[in-house]
Amino acid sequence: MTRFVMVIDTRTCIGCGDCVVACKNENKVPAGLNRDWVVEATHGEYPDLETEFRSERCNHCGHATCVTSCPTGASHYWKDTNIVLVAAEKCTGCKACIAACPYDARLLMHPEGYVDKCTFCHHRVEQGLDPACVSSCPTHCMHFGNLDNPDSVVSRLLRERRHKVLMPETGNQPNVYYLI
Ligand code: SF4
Ligand code: SF4
Numbered sequence: 387m388t389r390f391v392m393v394i395d396t397r398t399c400i401g402c403g404d405c406v407v408a409c410k411n412e413n414k415v416p417a418g419l420n421r422d423w424v425v426e427a428t429h430g431e432y433p434d435l436e437t438e439f440r441s442e443r444c445n446h447c448g449h450a451t452c453v454t455s456c457p458t459g460a461s462h463y464w465k466d467t468n469i470v471l472v473a474a475e476k477c478t479g480c481k482a483c484i485a486a487c488p489y490d491a492r493l494l495m496h497p498e499g500y501v502d503k504c505t506f507c508h509h510r511v512e513q514g515l516d517p518a519c520v521s522s523c524p525t526h527c528m529h530f531g532n533l534d535n536p537d538s539v540v541s542r543l544l545r546e547r548r549h550k551v552l553m554p555e556t557g558n559q560p561n562v563y564y565l566i
């Protein structure tokens with residue numbers, strides 16, 4: 387199995403939102419809906435406050451509760467990877483996956499009647515390209531790659547830098563890492 391991860395440096399993210407725009411363009415995300423978003427979080431106490439910008443999306447979890455909760459098999463892992471996709475033709479719109487995702491990573495409903503979400507741009511990954519959001523980031527704070535390859539940039543960054551994932555306590559084994 388190939389473990390694809392995203393590693394995002396919160397030290398160099400400026401919160402510009404270009405990643406969100408790139409995703410909307412690349413994936414023709416309907417108006418009013420997003421597959422990714424930018425959170426502005428404040429840490430510490432006045433006057434020692436720190437602002438952190440975080441580009442968030444589906445975590446393509448190793449233990450994806452959206453997949454295990456889906457009654458039709460529409461939510462599934464892509465090939466032999468951790469990339470979680472939704473097969474639109476099998477999705478009945480029951481919303482079990484929306485309730486099962488602790489990261490609120492699924493669009494409420496695509497106008498065409500299925501639940502949509504980030505795909506890690508698997509159509510680009512298949513061609514050896516980075517996801518659109520990663521390619522668009524003006525500060526190059528986003529990285530994408532195979533964590534099973536010890537020589538990949540993502541493996542090196544996670545070896546060398548302090549990092550976190552969101553809500554590890556869920557047990558979902560998220561695969562979007564934030565350098566802190
Ligand atoms: Fe941050 Fe890059 Fe997204 Fe801008 S494009 S918000 S710098 S991750
Ligand atoms: Fe599923 Fe949510 Fe994990 Fe994405 S973040 S794989 S939608 S449980």
Ligand code: SF4
Pocket residue numbers: 408409410412413421422443503504505506507517518519520
């Ligand atoms: Fe959007 Fe692709 Fe980035 Fe996911 S990986 S947020 S689908 S641009």
